[in-house]
Amino acid sequence: MKKEDQFKSRVYWNPYFGGFLLGLLIIFTFYITGRGLGASGALKSVVVTTTDVIATEHAHSNKYYSQFLDSDDSPMNNWLVFEALGMLFGAFVSGAIAGRLKLKVEHSPKITSTRRLVFALVGGALFGFGAQIARGCTSGAALSGISVLSTGGFITMLSIFGSGFLVAYLFRKNWI
Amino acid sequence: MGPLIPNGLIPIEWNFVISILIGFAFGYILEASGFSSSRKLVGVFYGYDFAVLKVFFTAAAVAVIGLYYMDYLNWLDISQLYIQPTYLWAAIAGGFIMGTGFLAGGYCPGTSLAGVAIGKIDAIAFTVGLMIGIFAFSELYEVLEPLFTASNLGNPTLADSFGISPYMLILGFSLCAIIAFYVSDKVRAKVKKVIY
Amino acid sequence: MSTDYKFKKFLTRRYQLLASVLVLLAVGLVLLPKRIKNDGVSPELFVNNVLSDERFISSDDLADRMINKDPSMILVDVRSKNEFQKFTLPGAINVPLENFLNEETLPYLDQNIYDIVLFSNDNFFANEAWLIGNRLGFNNLYVLKGGLNDWFSTIFNPTVPPETANKEAFDLYDFRKAAALYFGIGVYEKESAPDVRNASPKPKKVTPAPKKKKAAPEGGC
Numbered sequence: 364m365k366k367e368d369q370f371k372s373r374v375y376w377n378p379y380f381g382g383f384l385l386g387l388l389i390i391f392t393f394y395i396t397g398r399g400l401g402a403s404g405a406l407k408s409v410v411v412t413t414t415d416v417i418a419t420e421h422a423h424s425n426k427y428y429s430q431f432l433d434s435d436d437s438p439m440n441n442w443l444v445f446e447a448l449g450m451l452f453g454a455f456v457s458g459a460i461a462g463r464l465k466l467k468v469e470h471s472p473k474i475t476s477t478r479r480l481v482f483a484l485v486g487g488a489l490f491g492f493g494a495q496i497a498r499g500c501t502s503g504a505a506l507s508g509i510s511v512l513s514t515g516g517f518i519t520m521l522s523i524f525g526s527g528f529l530v531a532y533l534f535r536k537n538w539i
Numbered sequence: 540m541g542p543l544i545p546n547g548l549i550p551i552e553w554n555f556v557i558s559i560l561i562g563f564a565f566g567y568i569l570e571a572s573g574f575s576s577s578r579k580l581v582g583v584f585y586g587y588d589f590a591v592l593k594v595f596f597t598a599a600a601v602a603v604i605g606l607y608y609m610d611y612l613n614w615l616d617i618s619q620l621y622i623q624p625t626y627l628w629a630a631i632a633g634g635f636i637m638g639t640g641f642l643a644g645g646y647c648p649g650t651s652l653a654g655v656a657i658g659k660i661d662a663i664a665f666t667v668g669l670m671i672g673i674f675a676f677s678e679l680y681e682v683l684e685p686l687f688t689a690s691n692l693g694n695p696t697l698a699d700s701f702g703i704s705p706y707m708l709i710l711g712f713s714l715c716a717i718i719a720f721y722v723s724d725k726v727r728a729k730v731k732k733v734i735y
Numbered sequence: 736m737s738t739d740y741k742f743k744k745f746l747t748r749r750y751q752l753l754a755s756v757l758v759l760l761a762v763g764l765v766l767l768p769k770r771i772k773n774d775g776v777s778p779e780l781f782v783n784n785v786l787s788d789e790r791f792i793s794s795d796d797l798a799d800r801m802i803n804k805d806p807s808m809i810l811v812d813v814r815s816k817n818e819f820q821k822f823t824l825p826g827a828i829n830v831p832l833e834n835f836l837n838e839e840t841l842p843y844l845d846q847n848i849y850d851i852v853l854f855s856n857d858n859f860f861a862n863e864a865w866l867i868g869n870r871l872g873f874n875n876l877y878v879l880k881g882g883l884n885d886w887f888s889t890i891f892n893p894t895v896p897p898e899t900a901n902k903e904a905f906d907l908y909d910f911r912k913a914a915a916l917y918f919g920i921g922v923y924e925k926e927s928a929p930d931v932r933n934a935s936p937k938p939k940k941v942t943p944a945p946k947k948k949k950a951a952p953e954g955g956c
Contacts, residue, residue: 375571375572375573375579375590376571376572376573378572378573378589378590378593378594378597379593379594379597381568381571381572381590381594381597382572382593382594382595382596382597382598382601383597383598383601384564384568385565385568385569385572385594385597385598385601385602386597386598386599386600386601386602386605387601387602387605388561388564388565388568389598389601389602390601390602390605390606390609391561392561393542393602393606393615393620394542394543394609394614394615395542395543395544395549395557395561396542396543396544396545396554396557396558396561397541397542397543397544397545397619397620397621398620398621399621400561400565400649402647402648402649402652403648403669403673406648406666406669406670406673407673409670410670410673410674410677411677414674414677425677425678425680426680426681426684427676427677427680428677442554442555442558443558445555445558445559445562446558446559446561446562446565447562447652448559448562449558449559449560449561449562449563449564449565449566450562450563450565450566450569450649450652450653450656451562451566451652451655451656452559452562452563452566452656453562453563453564453565453566453567453568453570453656454566454567454569454570454575454652454653454654454655454656454657455566455656455657456563456567457566457567457570457571457657458570458575458656458657458658461570461571463570463575463657464657464658465657465658466658466659466660467658467659467660468659468660468661469576469577469578469659469661469735470661471578471735479661480660480661480664482643482644482645483577483643483644483645483646483661483662483664483665483668484644484664484665484667484668484671485640485643485644485668486639486640486641486642486643486644486645486646486665486668487640487644487646487651487664487665487666487667487668487669487670487671487672488640488668488669488671488672488675489636489637489639489640489643489644489668489672490636490637490640490641490644490646490647490648490665490668490669490672491640491648491668491669491670491671491672491673491675491676492636492640492672492673492675492676493632493633493634493635493636493637493638493639493640493672494633494637494648494669494672494673495633495672495673495676495677496629496632496633496636496676496683496686496687497626497629497630497632497633497634497637498623498624498626498629498630498633499623500637500647500648500649501637501641501647501648501649502565502647502648502649504623504630505595506595506598506599508622508623509599509602509603509712510598510599510602510603510606511603511606511617511620511621511622511696512603512696512697512698512705512708512709513622513623513625513694513695513696513697514625514692514695514696514697514699514700515622515623515624515625515626515630515694515695516623517697518625518627518630518631518634519630519633519634520634521634522630522631522633522634522635522637522638523634523637523638523641524638525634525638526634526635526637526638526639527584527638527639527641527642528584529638530638530639530642531581531584531585531642533642534642534643535585537643537645538578538581538585538645538733539585539587539731539733
């Protein structure tokens with residue numbers, strides 16, 4: 364019984380099907396709103412708002428934050444933030460239907476879960492840093508960028524995956 | 540015609556409602572395709588699971604073909620869509636750092652949100668890390684600004700930059716995608732299986 | 736074992752089919768004949784607009800609006816600069832026909848707040864200006880019927896209605912005479928009628944209204 368559950372929870376969609384639906388979603392998004400998807404922008408809004416709440420003066424004097432703080436509207440009132448909320452909800456529903464809701468740390472059996480968490484944190488920091496420099500992440504810049512044949516998106520995508528392949532050897536202990 | 544909200548065909552107040560729905564669909568598709576699992580995501584770099592490649596290329600190919608067909612049929616005006624600006628050095632440097640972060644953490648922002656939603660603690664750690672990284676960037680903004688704003692090439696599309704007709708690019712991209720799918724299946728058959 | 740093999744073969748066939756559909760669609764995009772996209776009004780609508788008469792405004796109406804100082808109206812003289820300086824209607828701005836699409840004057844023409852009345856000596860050039868504007872989708876363009884020639888003959892030299900005409904004709908005649916007085920008969924040089932010309936030395940400040948301009952959408956990650 365448990366094995367069946369375990370098996371069932373690992374049944375994912377056919378990747379081509381998922382990609383097809385995602386492509387349709389991108390077309391739909393562009394058709395209705397004229398912009399593509401995005402993810403890291405929402406987190407940036409969270410950071411900006413938090414800094415504004417905790418240390419308002421510093422936020423306004425900092426050159427980067429002040430770009431997003433000038434209007435009297437909260438930076439959380441942003442398309443990406445609502446989309447991110449929708450993403451959380453959608454992923455939750457999908458996980459619930461497939462029986463994948465479980466609080467756990469997913470790691471290779473060869474490493475400890477603490478090591479996994481540390482690497483996740485460091486990886487997140489690096490990724491967030493890089494996403495701000497490149498003005499986009501894989502979904503916003505790479506995916507939506509390629510969908511309109513944008514040069515910036517193309518370069519970003521090549522850069523991400525290219526460098527990923529280059530450093531994969533260094534991190535192999537964590538995964539395989 | 541065209542992108543509906545920028546042309547006023549749908550009142551702009553619907554923008555946020557629609558964004559939630561789009562986000563819902565996006566999160567659902569990501570999670571159902573398995574992208575809430577970090578080990579599945581990095582599989583493309585080690586050759587044991589190419590789901591990322593398949594989803595990515597299929598989505599991009601379907602989207603670009605669909606958008607250009609709609610443009611041809613005059614249902615959509617491609618020139619009105621958002622095409623992101625190209626900052627050459629920023630894209631390359633940022634991409635490098637992102638690639639390293641991807642391999643270390645095993646997620647990307649969109650998939651980490653999907654992971655958070657189903658309760659993966661490492662996804663939560665990744666998201667916290669993302670925010671720390673964004674915070675660090677804004678603190679160091681003064682130092683990094685030259686890199687950030689270097690060589691702004693405007694908003695070119697690939698067709699503009701390389702002078703090839705966009706339709707040939709789309710054809711080339713589709714062919715590359717098919718070849719990539721074929722090769723990935725061959726590679727996967729040869730690589731040692733990983734159970735996750 | 737054999738069912739496994741059959742399953743796998745079928746799978747490959749199915750994917751081959753899907754892959755070829757994708758490639759076919761992409762090839763289709765390459766091979767389809769390229770259409771030229773028209774910006775602005777569609778041809779049918781344009782013909783409709785040209786054939787209808789609603790763009791014409793008569794001299795009487797124009798005089799009426801000017802006397803009542805209608806704030807929502809701007810007069811545009813499409814003749815050359817020389818002719819504009821020799822004589823023009825009070826408060827008019829000069830946009831010679833060849834400069835119709837110039838950057839500085841375009842905001843006056845391409846907006847939704849003010850009505851633009853185009854005029855020239857006859858209405859030929861003004862009509863041409865209207866055709867250009869209408870084709871580009873400008874909404875508020877009107878043409879002074881008969882142009883300045885008609886203006887002179889009705890306002891400054893109104894025909895006296897015969898004895899047997901009805902009251903309306905006489906009212907119109909009175910109106911025209913009053914208008915002639917208002918505008919100053921025989922205004923040919925700038926200095927001879929200072930009060931009328933300086934009353935509105937330059938046209939109103941036009942703020943290009945938030946028209947249906949194609950704004951670039953925001954975006955980013």
